[in-house]
Amino acid sequence: MRNRELAIIFSKIADAFELKGELPFKILAYRKVARILEDLTEDIEIIWKKGDLRKIPGVGEGIAKKIDEYLHTGEMRKYEETMRDIPEGLLSLLSIQGVGAKTLKLAHRELKVNNKADLARVLNDGSLSMLPGMGDKKVENIKKGLEIFSIEEKRISIGVALPLVEEIINWMGKSEISNISPAGSLRRMKETIGDIDILVAGERGVEVIEHFTKFPRVERILAKGSTKGSIMVREGHQIDLRVVPLDCYGAALQYFTGSKAHNIKLRAIARKRGLKLSEYGVFRGGKKIAGAKEEDVYASLGIPWIPPELREDRGEIEFVSDGKELPDIINYDELKGDLHIHSNYSDGSNSIRELAKYAKKMGYEYIAITDHSRSDSYAGGIGKKKLLEQAKEIEKVENEVGIKILKGIELKIKKDGELDFPDSVLKNLDIVIGAIHTFPKEIDMTPALISACKNPWVDVIAHPTGRLISRRAGYKVNIEKLIKAAKDTHTFLEINCYPDRLDLSDINATRAKESGVKLTLGSDAHNIGMLNSIRFGIGVARRAWCSKDDIINTSKEPWKLLKHSKK
DNA sequence: GCCGTTTTCGGCCCGACTGTTTTCAGTCG
DSSP states (O other), X not given: OOHHXXXXXXXXXXXXHHHHTOOHHHHHHHHHHHHHHHHOOSOHHHHHHTXXXXXXXTOOHHHHHHHHHHHHHSOXXXXXXXXXXXXXXXXXXXXXXXXXXXXXXXXXXXXXXXXXXXXXXXXXSSTGGGSTTOOHHHHHHHHHHHHHHHHHTTOEEHHHXXXXXXXXXXXXXXXXXXXXXXXXXXXXXXXXXSSEEEXXXXXXXXXXXXXXXXXXXXXXXXXXXXXXXXXXXXXXXXXXXXXEOGGGHHHHHHHHHOOXXXXXXXXXXXXXXXXXXXXXXXXXXXXXXXXXXXXXXXXXXXXXXXXXXXXXXXXXXXXXXXXXXXXXXXOTTOOOEEEEEOOTTTTOSSOHHHHHXXXXXXXXXXXXXXXXXXXXXXXXXXXXHHHHHHHHHXXXXXXXXXXXXXXXXXXXXOTTSOBSSOHHXXXXXXXXXXXXXXXXXXXXXXXXXXXXXXXXXXXXXXXTTOOBTTTBOOOBOOHHHHHHHHHHHTOEEEEEOOTTTOBSOHHHHHHHHHTTOOEEEEOOBXXXXXXXXXXXXXXXXXXXXXXXXXXXXXXXXXXXXXXXXXX
């Protein structure tokens, strides 16, 4: 799949155009096609070979030619040309919150800002605030943005890392290996991943790594030995692969999965028992007593196997050491439906029928269509009239496809707590998800959220903190108060599964669970491919020690649990 | 750049918010 590769190229062209002050609608066209390629479920090369490039929405004559050129030659003249006079590291600064094209262009032209270090310099020495239109507050804002950016800069979203690793695992299947698994924070399903680690069991290390370095999208080979290979793919991510003999595989998997803190505690336990734990196995004296299987490694230390998502040293080792049984955390196949989906009635790109069919294929028994409400106009929010039309279509599709479809809305909660529809409208729906998308930074949104919880028809609060991982911190909210209000009002809180949100986070979901608040999982899908994002949210739920009973859409009829069941 | 059509041009999302202004520009979603 070279979809993402192309998406990045077009998105970079769009960024560069913005800096150069190109026509706004040209920029928009590039952005649009980048986004569509990113979300496209089919392989662009297959579409290309069929001669169907122009059938992709947003791809016209010009862009089709550029894709064609790139897939033929591996190069795109327009891209090379556009990038020629843009210093490396300049464009990435656009993703800093508070830094847009105009600001960056100004700083670049007037102060020779070419990268992050330059930006930090002009922020601190006061020269940026001297430029026209730049005041102290703007500078302060950008400083904060740069802080968030710096922390997360080198980490990859799990939404990018996991599909990439799956592709590599698929590729490695063509070589002589007996076992393969992601390791590291990816296997623990952390929301962002530092280094991508893959572990392989096999005897012929040299050949395995040779094959690894021939992965079709390799940009650079960083290391190539008999036990470790390291590559950089075209999107700029580094991937390490290690090969170990089969009889060490379990110990190595345990070791490379981490977390570091978890491993340190395990080693301490081993030592107390007169054992030694390393990536090669568990040893008593010189004798190896475990190593082939992860289960055996844990068992040899007198504790049961711990799911990777729980290995964060958040009390899991003490828990099992006390002889207590870990909760039976939710499995990746236990969801019966998705409760947060957008259709083409608002800003989704698939019809209700397409969504329903795909959901059915995923094995779901029900879905909820929850388009944006009228005042979220940037997202094509819908009013009463369209809601009625949609209800009719839902009934029709429900019968045709044979899957239960809840009529829902993602209801805008305004900053004063006012809701976008009156009760008379909300009442007639099956599910209402309250959400905040726009907010003034300084205002505490807790009262607005609590007031929404108190509404008799708001069933769920979507992405309760509003954060966008590595981009913005979210609105001001006292999460404990919100959880309490949710508990008191019988409102559910969502784990939004969109990889850049994952909101509630694992930590907040744990808090909710411990307070007895039930959760919903919603993909927030805007097209059928994104329905698969649900697994990232299940990862969060697992990291939050949630069992099936904590998540309402593991039940066959979750609507019976909603406030709407009383209508 | 794309796209639809009253079909080869003209529209393409725009409102809220913020910080800078003194009526508006930049950023965000």
